[in-house]
Amino acid sequence: MNAVLHMDESALDAPLSVRGVAHAYEGRNALRGVDLDLPRGSVLGLIGRNGAGKSTLIRAMLGLLEPLAGETRVFGEPALRLSDAAKARIAYVPQQPEALAWLTATQMFDYLSRFYPNWDAGFVERTMQRWQLPTNRVMAKLSPGERQRVDLIRALASQPELLVLDEPAAALDPVARRDLLREVALRAGEAGATVLFSTHIVSDLERAASEIAFLHDGQLLLHCGLDETKERYARLWLPASQSAAAPPHALSRHRHDDGSLSVVVERGEDGGWPEAARLPGARVDALGLEDLFVEIAE
Amino acid sequence: MDASILTIQPTSPEPIYRQIVEQLRRLIAGGQLTPGEKLPSVREVAGFHAVNPMTVSRAYGLAESEGLLERQRGKGMVVATGQGISRSENERMQLLEPHLHETARQARELELPADEVVRRLQQLLGE
Numbered sequence: 001m002n003a004v005l006h007m008d009e010s011a012l013d014a015p016l017s018v019r020g021v022a023h024a025y026e027g028r029n030a031l032r033g034v035d036l037d038l039p040r041g042s043v044l045g046l047i048g049r050n051g052a053g054k055s056t057l058i059r060a061m062l063g064l065l066e067p068l069a070g071e072t073r074v075f076g077e078p079a080l081r082l083s084d085a086a087k088a089r090i091a092y093v094p095q096q097p098e099a100l101a102w103l104t105a106t107q108m109f110d111y112l113s114r115f116y117p118n119w120d121a122g123f124v125e126r127t128m129q130r131w132q133l134p135t136n137r138v139m140a141k142l143s144p145g146e147r148q149r150v151d152l153i154r155a156l157a158s159q160p161e162l163l164v165l166d167e168p169a170a171a172l173d174p175v176a177r178r179d180l181l182r183e184v185a186l187r188a189g190e191a192g193a194t195v196l197f198s199t200h201i202v203s204d205l206e207r208a209a210s211e212i213a214f215l216h217d218g219q220l221l222l223h224c225g226l227d228e229t230k231e232r233y234a235r236l237w238l239p240a241s242q243s244a245a246a247p248p249h250a251l252s253r254h255r256h257d258d259g260s261l262s263v264v265v266e267r268g269e270d271g272g273w274p275e276a277a278r279l280p281g282a283r284v285d286a287l288g289l290e291d292l293f294v295e296i297a298e
Numbered sequence: 299m300d301a302s303i304l305t306i307q308p309t310s311p312e313p314i315y316r317q318i319v320e321q322l323r324r325l326i327a328g329g330q331l332t333p334g335e336k337l338p339s340v341r342e343v344a345g346f347h348a349v350n351p352m353t354v355s356r357a358y359g360l361a362e363s364e365g366l367l368e369r370q371r372g373k374g375m376v377v378a379t380g381q382g383i384s385r386s387e388n389e390r391m392q393l394l395e396p397h398l399h400e401t402a403r404q405a406r407e408l409e410l411p412a413d414e415v416v417r418r419l420q421q422l423l424g425e
Contacts, residue, residue, distance in 0.1 A: 041352075043350060178348050179348075181348040182344075182345055182348040185344055185348060185349055185350045185351065186341070186344060186345060186351065188350065188351075188352075189340075189344060189350055189351025189352050189355075190341065190351060202309075203308060203309045206308035206309055206314075207306075207308045207314075207347065207348050207349045207350070208348065208349065208350055209350070210350050210352055210353075226313070227313035227314070227315060227316075227353070227356075230311055230312070230313045231313060286311035286312070287311055288309050288310060288311045289309070290309065291311075
């Protein structure tokens with residue numbers, strides 16, 4: 001995983017940096033010691049099942065929640081005491097936006113455009129039309145999906161340097177979803193914006209993400225470049241007769257009813273699979289991201 | 299060519315940058331792309347397929363280092379001279395080899411009769 005273990009020197013003013021963050025709700029652990037750095041220009045897909053702690057981690061990262069332990073920084077500033085200058089560089093879209101609900105979308109955009117020097121009014125107009133959103137209805141009267149779409153437009157229009165989206169895909173139809181991914185990918189790749197988006201729909205992030213992180217049960221199981229993840233890990237299947245030879249340090253192992261064994265293995269220094277892959281009857285299967293996630297999150 | 303000539307399957311276990319390089323290799327070997335032909339810009343490909351521009355840059359960079367593409371001043375990436383139809387049938391067949399092996403493996407796993415698989419392949423080739 002060295003490829004994206006970003007060193008502390010670059011983390012000093014990294015868009016996002018998290019050290020040892022832990023949190024619990026009513027005694028139930030939500031985050032159990034998370035370390036994460038996000039370098040400029042990266043697009044991180046945060047994958048996890050419902051309840052894995054994705055929203056809690058995002059809220060802690062942005063200083064919207066004070067974690068029980070650990071340190072979170074945004075552009076080098078403590079997340080809980082962000083300056084106005086830092087706040088102006090960030091846009092965050094929660095799963096259920098509630099702010100300014102008594103305004104219409106047009107009123108909200110007019111109001112907010114004054115605070116953002118790079119506000120892109122053309123983008124707002126185009127995208128409101130393309131995503132078929134009502135401009136003159138009070139936002140409290142919009143469906144949750146419409147409300148989140150308006151909020152995504154709001155976030156993108158401010159042209160933020162750091163864009164954080166909590167489960168953005170749920171509210172979008174396939175066309176709008178593709179539009180969003182295109183915006184995310186181009187802004188990161190060209191304008192150097194940094195993006196974090198959480199999802200439980202793995203296929204959504206495979207186009208745009210440059211890195212992925214698996215959050216499971218409050219812990220980061222994996223944080224790696226997207227391409228490297230696909231190239232580095234595979235599933236090794238061993239028949240029952242050979243299963244004792246399985247490598248001891250596998251990311252996951254599942255014993256099947258017939259005694260055969262599936263383990264997630266990692267390429268060695270030399271780029272080869274562990275020796276057990278050459279045993280008679282052994283089979284190595286390439287894994288898509290979703291398969292990998294299911295293997296290690298089960 | 300434009301960006302629509304590429305097909306991208308984001309959920310495939312094969313990383314997107316490799317998918318792009320393999321397709322360029324096949325398109326060039328098959329003569330659909332000819333030496334000197336201009337490739338769509340990184341932005342066009344990234345925008346059309348909604349993929350990360352860094353992924354496209356990586357693919358173009360790899361294709362360049364393999365001699366498939368070359369960077370031309372003011373023009374961007376073009377198909378390298380000395381690439382393309384000059385390849386023998388044998389060389390082009392080599393490019394298909396891994397895919398044939400994979401198809402054969404899956405057909406055996408599914409216990410499909412060989413003549414059925416061959417008949418279907420002929421059908422597809424005739425289309």
